[in-house]
Amino acid sequence: MSEGGAAKPDGALETSLSVFGAKPSLALVSVTRSSPGERFARAAKGAGIFWAFAAGCVFLPGLHFVLVPTFLLVDAVAGMRHLRDIEVVSRVHGACPRCGHEQDFATGNRLTSTWSLDCPTCHKTLTLVLSPTKASAA
Helix, strand or coil, rough: CCCCCCCCCCCEEEEEEECCCCEEEEEEEEEECCCCCHHHHHHHHHHHHHHHHHHHCCCCCHHHHHHHHHHHHHHHHHHHHHHHCCEEEEEEECCCCCCCCCEEECCCCCCCCCCEECCCCCCCCCECCCCCHHHCCC
């Protein structure tokens, strides 16, 4: 974190973590730009999970008339969503504004202006906000 004297890594964006009833704290977000091949591999992996569920539902009498088409539809939607993810958050590091515990948060989200994170220490839902000027610099 910049406050503690540590240098900000190249490509990291400064954001704010907030939770109701506490002062927002700074967080660093590292972003990875995926090549078309990496995006296709991620999309195939995401779609493959639902394809496997659809294949397994073939053996459920009666239910397969609903479940197989549903999972195949969700398969296509999940694959297309992952295929569009050009910038993916690879690391979020900061201190929870509620408990003050400095940590790395779960990542893998598409880069958007705001999203929710969970603090494993105090079990609060945090909101990470990326300002519009910093989002366009990524």
